[in-house]
Amino acid sequence: MGVFPLPDLHISTIADIHALEQTAVTDLALPNSTYELLQNAAATYGDKVALRFLPKATLDEQSINLSFRQLFAGVTQTANALHQLGVDKHSVVSMLLPNLPQTHLAIWGAEAAGIFNPINPLLEVEHIAAIINEAQSKVLITLAPMQGSDLWQKAQAIKQLAPCLSHILTVNLTPSADGSQHLSDSVLDFDATIKAQPADRLISGRQFAPDDIASYFHTGGTTGTPKLAPHTHRNELVCCYQMASVVNLDAQSKCLCGLPLFHVNGVFVTGLAPWLVGSEVILATPAGYRTPALMDNFWALVERYRVSFFSCVPTILSGLLDKPSEGHDLSSLDVALCGAAPLATELMRKFERKTGIVLLEAYGQTEGTCGSTVNPKHGERRVGSVGLPLPYLKIRIVEVDAQGKWLRDCAVNEPGCVAISGPNVFSGYKQAQQNEGQWIAEGWFNTGDLGRLDEDGYLWLTGRSKDLIIRGGHNIDPQMIEEAFYQHPEVAEAVAIGKPDKRVGEVPVIFLQLQKGAGVSLDELMRHAQASIHEKAAVPKEIHLVEAMPLTAVGKIFKPQLRNQLIEKMVTDELNALLQTPFKVAVRVDKKLGQCVIVSTTAESAATVKQALADYTFCLEVNQG
Known part of the structure; x- marks a missing residue:
C-alpha cells in the first residue's frame, strides 16, 4: 500500500479507462494540496530516499540524497520562510533556477505558502521581467553569483524592471564558511533563511482548498506577451494521479528526471507524480539532458541506479541513439515516455530496435497541467498516434470558425481542432484577453492542435494549425x-x-x-x-x-527560429538583386499579424521594396532612414 493507493491498473483499451472513471474524481480521496501529498509521503515512507541528486552524472560520484522526511521538512521550512517575507495564499513566488534539490524545496514551498511561478532561465531579461510583472511576484528565488552562470546578473537587472519584487532569495552553490543569512535587506541566502524556520508545521496555519491556485506556468513560446496558465492544487494532483496510473508507478519505481524543473513535464511526470506513490526521483545534474556527461553515461547510470522510468522529448531520443547501450544491464528499465513534440514514427522504431525499450508516445500541454493522452503500456501502441485519453480527460474533435467558435463536432477519423476537458484542465489564462477564442464551450479548451480520433479512441495529431x-x-x-x-x-x-x-x-x-x-x-x-x-x-x-x-x-x-532565418535570407537575396542602396532585414512574429518582415532602407528605395514584396502573405513594414 502506498501513500496513495492506486488501483491495480492495466489499461489496455478505452473501455478500461471508462471503467476506471466509474469512480468519480471526488471519490479518489486525493489530498487537498501538493503540501499534504508530501506530508502523507513523509508519514508513510519516512527515511526512504525520495530525491537522489547527481551533480555531475559521472559514474564515480556520490549522490546527494533527501529522504521523504527530509524533503517534507525542507518544503515546510521554505514555506515558513516565504510566509515571513509576506507571502500569503494570493502572493506569487517566481523561480529562476537550474535543477537542484533546492529547486524542489522552492517549488513545493512556494505552493504551500502562496503561488509558484517557474521561469525559463534562458529567457532574456526583459521577457523574464514581463512574466514577473504579469504575475506580480513578491519574491524571486535564483542562484547566487557564481562562475559560469549569469542568473545573478539577470536577477539584478530584473529587480530594476520589476518593482513588485520585495525580496530575492539566492541559492549559493559555493557557500562561504559562515553561511551568512543576511546579504542585504532585500537579498537573503536561501539555505540559511529556511534553516532558521520550524520544520514541523506551517506557521501560517494555512488550510488548503483543492481549488486554491497552486501555480502560474508561463506558456505560449519565448516571445510576445507573457501568457500565464493558473493550475489549482486539484489540477496538479489529478495530473499526478493520471501519470502515475498510466505508467504504473509504485514505491519500487526509480524515475530519472533530466527535463527542466521550470517545465510541467519535469515538475509533475518525473517529480510530484512519483512521490504520490512513494517512488524515488533521480535528479540528474543541474542542466539535465543538456549535460554532456548525462547523455554519455546515460545507459551506465540506468544500470547503476536501477532506473525504471524516464521521460524525454524526441531530440533526446535522437541523442541517445548515438550512445552505445550494448553491455549494460537495462533490465530495471520498465518504460520510457516521450512527449512535448511530435515523435516521428521512424525515430521511435529506431530507438526501440536499438534498445529493446518500450516507448510510450504521449501528448499534452501546460493548459492541461501536463498530460492529455498516452499510448497504453499494456495495450496496443499504435505507432504514429499519441494514444488514448488519460483517465478523466475528455477529448472532442471540432470544427471552429475564424473566431474560434464551435461549429460542429467532427466524425470518427475526421480531422479537426483538438479540444480537451477534465479535472486537470485549467480554467483559463490569468489575463482575460488571452482567453478570447480559446474555449469552444464551457470547460472545453481548444488546444490549437489538429487531430482526429479513430474508432477505438486513439488520438492522431495532424499538426498545429499554425504549422x-x-x-x-x-x-x-x-x-x-x-x-x-x-x-x-x-x-x-x-x-x-x-x-x-x-x-x-x-x-x-x-x-x-x-x-x-x-x-x-x-x-x-x-x-x-x-x-x-x-x-x-x-x-x-x-x-x-x-x-x-x-x-x-x-x-x-524551435521552428520559429528556422522560419525566421529562412524568410530573412529569402527577402535579403531578393532585395540584393534589386537594390543598389543599403538595407537591413529583420523578421519577427507578431501575435495578431503573424510573420512580420521589417525592412529598413533609404527613402528612394522604399517604394521598390514595397512593390517587390507586396505579393507575399507576410506582414511587411518598411522603415525609411
Whole structure:
C-alpha cells in the first residue's frame, strides 16, 4: 500500500479507462494540496530516499540524497520562510533556477505558502521581467553569483524592471564558511533563511482548498506577451494521479528526471507524480539532458541506479541513439515516455530496435497541467498516434470558425481542432484577453492542435494549425514530410516548414541535421524525398543542411527560429538583386499579424521594396532612414 493507493491498473483499451472513471474524481480521496501529498509521503515512507541528486552524472560520484522526511521538512521550512517575507495564499513566488534539490524545496514551498511561478532561465531579461510583472511576484528565488552562470546578473537587472519584487532569495552553490543569512535587506541566502524556520508545521496555519491556485506556468513560446496558465492544487494532483496510473508507478519505481524543473513535464511526470506513490526521483545534474556527461553515461547510470522510468522529448531520443547501450544491464528499465513534440514514427522504431525499450508516445500541454493522452503500456501502441485519453480527460474533435467558435463536432477519423476537458484542465489564462477564442464551450479548451480520433479512441495529431503548410489552398502536414526523411539512415533530425511563395502562398522546405560522418549528397536526399513522399505537392522545394537544430530550453526543436532565418535570407537575396542602396532585414512574429518582415532602407528605395514584396502573405513594414 502506498501513500496513495492506486488501483491495480492495466489499461489496455478505452473501455478500461471508462471503467476506471466509474469512480468519480471526488471519490479518489486525493489530498487537498501538493503540501499534504508530501506530508502523507513523509508519514508513510519516512527515511526512504525520495530525491537522489547527481551533480555531475559521472559514474564515480556520490549522490546527494533527501529522504521523504527530509524533503517534507525542507518544503515546510521554505514555506515558513516565504510566509515571513509576506507571502500569503494570493502572493506569487517566481523561480529562476537550474535543477537542484533546492529547486524542489522552492517549488513545493512556494505552493504551500502562496503561488509558484517557474521561469525559463534562458529567457532574456526583459521577457523574464514581463512574466514577473504579469504575475506580480513578491519574491524571486535564483542562484547566487557564481562562475559560469549569469542568473545573478539577470536577477539584478530584473529587480530594476520589476518593482513588485520585495525580496530575492539566492541559492549559493559555493557557500562561504559562515553561511551568512543576511546579504542585504532585500537579498537573503536561501539555505540559511529556511534553516532558521520550524520544520514541523506551517506557521501560517494555512488550510488548503483543492481549488486554491497552486501555480502560474508561463506558456505560449519565448516571445510576445507573457501568457500565464493558473493550475489549482486539484489540477496538479489529478495530473499526478493520471501519470502515475498510466505508467504504473509504485514505491519500487526509480524515475530519472533530466527535463527542466521550470517545465510541467519535469515538475509533475518525473517529480510530484512519483512521490504520490512513494517512488524515488533521480535528479540528474543541474542542466539535465543538456549535460554532456548525462547523455554519455546515460545507459551506465540506468544500470547503476536501477532506473525504471524516464521521460524525454524526441531530440533526446535522437541523442541517445548515438550512445552505445550494448553491455549494460537495462533490465530495471520498465518504460520510457516521450512527449512535448511530435515523435516521428521512424525515430521511435529506431530507438526501440536499438534498445529493446518500450516507448510510450504521449501528448499534452501546460493548459492541461501536463498530460492529455498516452499510448497504453499494456495495450496496443499504435505507432504514429499519441494514444488514448488519460483517465478523466475528455477529448472532442471540432470544427471552429475564424473566431474560434464551435461549429460542429467532427466524425470518427475526421480531422479537426483538438479540444480537451477534465479535472486537470485549467480554467483559463490569468489575463482575460488571452482567453478570447480559446474555449469552444464551457470547460472545453481548444488546444490549437489538429487531430482526429479513430474508432477505438486513439488520438492522431495532424499538426498545429499554425504549422500547416498551405500551398495554393492545399493543406500539407509537415510531419508527413519529416517522417519520410527520418526513414533515411543518414538523417538525425528533420524539420519541415512553409517558405513564403508569391504564387501559391507557401511551398514546403526541409531542414536536415545529418548523422555524424554522413556522406549523403543533396541530390540523393532529394531523390529519397521524391521516392518516399507520395503527395507531389508535399515534396520539398529546397533542402537546407544545418549543424544543429535550434532548441528550446526543454529540448523541443524551435521552428520559429528556422522560419525566421529562412524568410530573412529569402527577402535579403531578393532585395540584393534589386537594390543598389543599403538595407537591413529583420523578421519577427507578431501575435495578431503573424510573420512580420521589417525592412529598413533609404527613402528612394522604399517604394521598390514595397512593390517587390507586396505579393507575399507576410506582414511587411518598411522603415525609411
